[in-house]
Amino acid sequence: QVQLVESGGGLVQTGGSLRLSCAASGRTFSSYAMGWFRQAPGKEREFVAAISWSGGSTSYRDSVKGRFTISRDNAKNTVYLQMNSLKPEDTAVYYCAARGSRYLSTWWSDYDYWGQGTQVTVSS
DSSP: OOOEEEEOOEEEETTOOEEEEEEEOSTTGGGSEEEEEEEOTTSOOEEEEEEOTTSSOEEEOGGGTTTEEEEEETTTTEEEEEEOSOOGGGOEEEEEEEESSSSOOSOGGGOOEEOOOEEEEEEO
């Protein structure tokens, strides 16, 4: 069982930055691939970024490439999402997820555990 708690969301102007954190409970954090997903009002949940168990592999949706960076610190049981050059279309609730595999996936259905979400709002 893994419990995930996100933090770091908030209100920021266009072009600003935020860093989301996701703290995980449990001793086997390093065995899990981790992902970030988001959901805007009236829209489906969508993949944002993912990272393998070691951090050696990452993946991003096209619209955030070059702006967002996913990373993890297995010693701290934490995964991060650094978001730069934010745009109004990035506004959503951001969810952290853990997959019971060392290998990342871009499909939300492949993830086993989810956090409660943190709101990110980018004003124009």
